[in-house]
Amino acid sequence: MTSGTAALCLGPGPSGFMVRQFTRRTPAADEIEVAVAAASVNPIDVRRSEGYGRRLLSLIGAGKFPLILGNDFAGIVTGVGSGVSTFKAGDRVYGVKPASSEGTHTSHVLVKANHVLAVPEGLDLHPLATIPYSFTTMWLAVRGAGLIRDNAPGKSILVHGAAGGLGTLATQMLSAWGARVTAIARMSNSKACLEAGATEVVERTDKLFSSLGRTFDVTLNFATWEDDLALLGCLRDGALGHATTVHPMLGNFDRLGWLRGTLKTILQKKHHRRALPKGANNFTWVLFKPDKAALAELRQFVEHNHVNLPIGLFKQFSGVSEAFDHVRKRQPGRALLLP
Numbered sequence: 397m398t399s400g401t402a403a404l405c406l407g408p409g410p411s412g413f414m415v416r417q418f419t420r421r422t423p424a425a426d427e428i429e430v431a432v433a434a435a436s437v438n439p440i441d442v443r444r445s446e447g448y449g450r451r452l453l454s455l456i457g458a459g460k461f462p463l464i465l466g467n468d469f470a471g472i473v474t475g476v477g478s479g480v481s482t483f484k485a486g487d488r489v490y491g492v493k494p495a496s497s498e499g500t501h502t503s504h505v506l507v508k509a510n511h512v513l514a515v516p517e518g519l520d521l522h523p524l525a526t527i528p529y530s531f532t533t534m535w536l537a538v539r540g541a542g543l544i545r546d547n548a549p550g551k552s553i554l555v556h557g558a559a560g561g562l563g564t565l566a567t568q569m570l571s572a573w574g575a576r577v578t579a580i581a582r583m584s585n586s587k588a589c590l591e592a593g594a595t596e597v598v599e600r601t602d603k604l605f606s607s608l609g610r611t612f613d614v615t616l617n618f619a620t621w622e623d624d625l626a627l628l629g630c631l632r633d634g635a636l637g638h639a640t641t642v643h644p645m646l647g648n649f650d651r652l653g654w655l656r657g658t659l660k661t662i663l664q665k666k667h668h669r670r671a672l673p674k675g676a677n678n679f680t681w682v683l684f685k686p687d688k689a690a691l692a693e694l695r696q697f698v699e700h701n702h703v704n705l706p707i708g709l710f711k712q713f714s715g716v717s718e719a720f721d722h723v724r725k726r727q728p729g730r731a732l733l734l735p
């Protein structure tokens with residue numbers, strides 16, 4: 397069997413990363429092998445490289461160093477499992493992979509064929525590597541807050557962290573669905589939020605949330621847990637709901653262990669759920685996982701060129717630490733690794 401190369405994360409602290417060769421495996425019946433052209437570094441990769449989420453992720457074999465991080469990719473199919481009829485060697489594809497110890501920061505990745513989409517003719521591979529993981533997580537939040545394409549027109553949505561990856565994709569998708577998006581972002585990101593489709597942009601200040609009033613149908617928190625209750629306070633009676641991707645669940649298990657972590661998580665979740673206004677029922681703490689309906693929606697948006705994220709940095713595996721630093725320091729644009 398031929399070999400591949402991976403950016404191996406050795407653990408928190410100075411140990412950092414090393415580039416290592418590995419022996420490629422044959423795809424299982426429902427898998428394909430993809431030669432990765434680009435894979436993104438997302439905030440979760442940075443946090444996992446620092447040990448975040450280890451306890452919960454250990455349940456799926458993704459908590460122990462060394463790890464190959466990364467959840468999304470774009471590339472060329474190099475092998476298909478015996479049960480796969482949707483792809484063949486040479487196809488251009490992009491897709492997602494659940495958290496694992498064999499992520500996408502590698503030259504060759506094995507993925508489930510049903511977590512992969514074909515790249516439409518004429519589109520470049522690299523930009524597509526920035527989107528699948530963030531789009532799927534964003535879509536899970538939107539659906540978890542009770543919004544779907546059919547009920548979105550005219551709805552008023554408050555997006556916190558609107559200039560980030562999830563926020564930008566949410567703004568692009570929801571405005572295309574006919575919703576009105578109020579974006580919370582720094583004023584220096586105002587233009588980008590308006591270009592993504594926001595109706596208005598407001599800056600986070602101490603008085604922001606009380607000044608917005610209880611007027612929104614949906615609130616989405618992609619920014620900080622600290623503001624979660626304040627966001628819930630912006631929902632009107634009869635609203636659809638709220639979702640957050642920045643909840644403390646994984647951190648609770650890391651810090652407090654299984655028992656106290658579970659108790660703390662249940663209490664925090666109950667406390668925040670109680671802040672939903674009358675008539676609102678949807679309340680979700682998102683945990684990323686590949687999702688068939690999210691991928692179907694992503695396919696449509698990509699085909700119509702309606703989603704994209706700015707890229708701030710391209711690095712080969714030898715520059716993997718710089719790519720992680722770029723994301724850690726919240727510098728503008730996504731970071732892409734090119735094997």
Ligand SMILES: NC(=O)c1ccc[n+]([C@@H]2O[C@H](COP(=O)([O-])OP(=O)(O)OC[C@H]3O[C@@H](n4cnc5c(N)ncnc54)[C@H](OP(=O)(O)O)[C@@H]3O)[C@@H](O)[C@H]2O)c1
Nearest residue numbers: 439440533557559560561562563618619620641682683684
């Ligand atoms: N639960 C899950 O499964 C899951 C999956 C994916 C992502 N996430 C999390 O969801 C969040 C959003 O992801 P992303 O990829 O969109 O991250 P991102 O690109 O770094 O964007 C985060 C946005 O939130 C803003 N922000 C961060 N901290 C803030 C604070 N304390 N106050 C106000 N604004 C703040 C940032 O503003 P500035 O740029 O102005 O600092 C930025 O616009 C991240 O925390 C990520 O780890 C969770």
